[in-house]
Amino acid sequence: MSLRPAEEKVKFTGAALVLADGAVFEGKLVTMESSGFPGPVIGEVVFNTALTGYQEIITDPSYAGQIVTFTYPHLGNYGINPSDFESEKPHCSAVIAREVSTYFSNWRATEGLVSYLSRNKVAMLSGIDTRALTKHIRSHGALPGAIGTQEITELKQLAQVGGGTLGKDLVKGVTTSRVYEVEGGPNRVVAIDYGVKRTILDHLAGIASVTVVPATMTAGEILAMNPDGVFLSNGPGDPAAVGYAVATIRELLGKVPIFGICLGHQLLAQAIGAKTFKMDFGHHGGNHPVQRVSDEVVEITSQNHNYAVDADSLKGLDVVVKISHTNLNDNVIEGFAVPELNAFSVQYHPEAGPGPHDSRYLFSQFADLIRKAS
Numbered sequence: 001m002s003l004r005p006a007e008e009k010v011k012f013t014g015a016a017l018v019l020a021d022g023a024v025f026e027g028k029l030v031t032m033e034s035s036g037f038p039g040p041v042i043g044e045v046v047f048n049t050a051l052t053g054y055q056e057i058i059t060d061p062s063y064a065g066q067i068v069t070f071t072y073p074h075l076g077n078y079g080i081n082p083s084d085f086e087s088e089k090p091h092c093s094a095v096i097a098r099e100v101s102t103y104f105s106n107w108r109a110t111e112g113l114v115s116y117l118s119r120n121k122v123a124m125l126s127g128i129d130t131r132a133l134t135k136h137i138r139s140h141g142a143l144p145g146a147i148g149t150q151e152i153t154e155l156k157q158l159a160q161v162g163g164g165t166l167g168k169d170l171v172k173g174v175t176t177s178r179v180y181e182v183e184g185g186p187n188r189v190v191a192i193d194y195g196v197k198r199t200i201l202d203h204l205a206g207i208a209s210v211t212v213v214p215a216t217m218t219a220g221e222i223l224a225m226n227p228d229g230v231f232l233s234n235g236p237g238d239p240a241a242v243g244y245a246v247a248t249i250r251e252l253l254g255k256v257p258i259f260g261i262c263l264g265h266q267l268l269a270q271a272i273g274a275k276t277f278k279m280d281f282g283h284h285g286g287n288h289p290v291q292r293v294s295d296e297v298v299e300i301t302s303q304n305h306n307y308a309v310d311a312d313s314l315k316g317l318d319v320v321v322k323i324s325h326t327n328l329n330d331n332v333i334e335g336f337a338v339p340e341l342n343a344f345s346v347q348y349h350p351e352a353g354p355g356p357h358d359s360r361y362l363f364s365q366f367a368d369l370i371r372k373a374s
Contacts, residue, residue, distance in 0.1 A: 005103040005105040006105070007102055007103050008032065008104070008114050009032065009033045010114050011030075011031055011033050012028040012029065012126075013029040013031070013037060013149065014026070014028055014029075015027060015028060015037075015147060015149045016147070016149075016155060017067075017096065017128065017133070018146050018155035018156045018159055019045060019136070019143045019144070019159060020143050020144040020156070020160045020163060020164075021143055022156055023143075024152055025128040025129065025132070025133055026128065027126055028125070029123060029125055029126075029147075030100050030114050030124045030125075031124070032114060032115055032119075035118035037123065037149065039148070040147065040150055040154075040155065040158055041093050041094045041123045041146065042093065042145070042146045042147075042158050042162055042163040043066050043067040043093030043094060043163055044065060044067065044144055044145070044163060044164050045096075045133075045144070045145040046281065046282060046284050047070075047130075047133070047281070047284060048068055048069065048070055048285050049287055050070075050285050050287075050354060050355070053353070053355070054075055054076075054113070055080055055081070056086050056199075056353050056354045057070075057092075057354070058090045058091075058095060058117075059085045059088075059089065059090055059091065060091065060195075060234075060304060061091045061174035061195030061234075061235060061236060062235055062236050062263070062305070063236065063304065064091045064092070064093075064170045064236035065093060065168065065170045066092055066093060066165070066236070067092065067093050067094045067096060067145055067147065068092045068096065069096040069130055069133055069137075070095070070096065070098075070130065071130060071134055073099055073130065074097075074098070075097040075101065075113065076097075076100050076102075076112065077103070077104060078104060078105065078106040078109060079105070079109030079113060080109060080111045081106065081109050081110055082110060084353075085198065086197040086198050086199060087174075087197065087198065089120055090116075090120050091174060091195075091236070093123075094123040094124065094147050095117060095122065095123070095124045095125070096130060096147075098127075098129070098130045099127075100113065102114065137281050138280075138281055142282055142306055143159075144159045144162070144163025145159050146159040146163060165237050165238055165306065167238055167241050168237050168241055169237060169241040169242050170235070171237060171245065172215065173236075174235065174236060175193045175194060175195065175215040175216070176196075176213070178214070179214070180211075181211055181212075182209070182210040183209055184205030184208050184209045184210055185207045185209065186208070187228040187367065188208055188209050188211070188226070188228050189204055189207070189227055189229045189230065190210075190211045190213055190229075191204060191211070191213070191230075191231040191233055192213055192230065192232055192245070192248070192264070193212050193214060193233055194232070194234065194242070194245065194263050194267070195233060195235030195236055195263065196235075197233075197349075197351065198353075199351040199352075200234070202351070203360065204231060206363060207366065207367040208370075211225060215244075216244060217248070218251075219247075219248045219249075219252050220251075222248070223255060223256070228256070228370045229256060229257040229259065229366060229370045230252055230256050230257070231258075231264070232258065232259070232260030232261070232263075232264025232265070232267060232268060232345070233263070234262030234264065234304070234349065235262065236263070237263075239266035239307055240270070242267060249268055250271040250272075253271060253272070253338075253341045254341045257342040257369045257370050258341075258343040258344075258345075259343075259344060259345065259362070259365075259366040259369070260344075260346075261348070261349060262347065262349060263305070263307075265309070265345035265346055265347050266307055266308070266309060266347075268345045269313075269314070272319055272338060272343075273313075274309055274310060274313040274314050274317065275310040276307050277307065277310050279306055279308050281306075282306035282307075283327070283332075283348075284304050284305075285303060286300075286301075286355035287300060288300070288303045288348065289301075289329065290334045290335075291325065291326050292325055293322075293323060293324055293326065294324065298328065300356045300358050301334075301348040301349070301350075301352075301356070302348060302349045302352040302353075302354065302356065309332075309333045311333050319338050320339070321338055322336060322338075322339065323335070324346075332347070333347065334346060342373050344365070344369070346359070346362060
């Protein structure tokens with residue numbers, strides 16, 4: 001238990017982030033004195049506007065393949081604790097912050113942020129102008145980038161070759177390899193793990209006992225479990241690259257109530273015949289305003305996605321689709337329902353780990369759907 005500030009023995013090494021378009025941001029790698037830098041790191045550079053919750057963000061599997069830039073200027077002051085992990089390890093490729101605290105103080109903290117990242121071989125770059133980087137991403141889109149101590153030309157080439165997420169199936173790298181159970185409420189839900197977060201499972205357990213299954217499990221295998229409902233989880237990467245998941249969902253539609261979030265929302269859209277597209281810089285943070293169409297109530301939501309559902313592609317389908325939520329910043333579709341198939345989904349994270357709790361009612365809505373369908 002950390003009752004007073006604890007200091008991490010860190011070292012700083014000159015390095016740079018180079019984007020695929022040639023933009024250069026010089027800074028310093030932050031590692032423990034006893035740790036080495038894991039080598040050049042590549043990934044799609046995005047920014048997250050959350051003020052707190054860096055531990056949950058870093059361990060969110062949806063960030064696989066991405067370098068996360070925190071717009072909040074100071075990171076690490078409350079350390080790392082064993083209660084706020086969303087998965088077993090960090091999934092982002094690297095972390096970028098304006099300033100990293102080498103001291104941490106929180107009664108739950110058992111380790112510092114730099115120690116945790118170094119131990120898990122995740123690079124941290126500090127000392128750069130994160131405001132300038134964020135403005136660059138907003139103007140030019142979420143770009144592939146490379147972090148390292150190499151020459152600028154070499155880092156640029158690395159970024160251009162393999163740093164993006166477009167066309168990549170990143171789900172297979174984060175999904176569970178086994179079936180496991182989470183005890184909970186009276187219903188029985190199968191959660192397809194495309195990169196599910198622990199907090200999501202905690203909330204599902206409030207309405208059902210949950211069987212978590214790999215993303216590659218077939219519809220036949222899922223239906224053989226006789227679930228009362230199926231949950232489509234969040235996850236990383238391009239939904240258009242996860243064709244096997246779309247095929248499974250298509251076979252499940254109309255046979256069991258379905259609730260999807262984030263990547264699950266995008267995959268559900270594709271399963272009914274709609275299309276998805278890559279956004280310029282996506283939505284990442286805990287402060288995105290979303291309007292519920294039914295009563296015009298505004299929810300402040302937690303989000304993490306670079307892809308979205310094409311609104312025009314929802315028209316003229318074989319099923320009637322009702323848009324349920326829209327983003328007030330850019331009018332992107334944030335939720336839809338297919339009443340005749342007992343399916344609905346939202347683009348954001350209603351469990352809000354981290355983030356506001358405005359949207360947690362959606363788990364109760366899923367329970368109501370299951371009850372009405374039974």
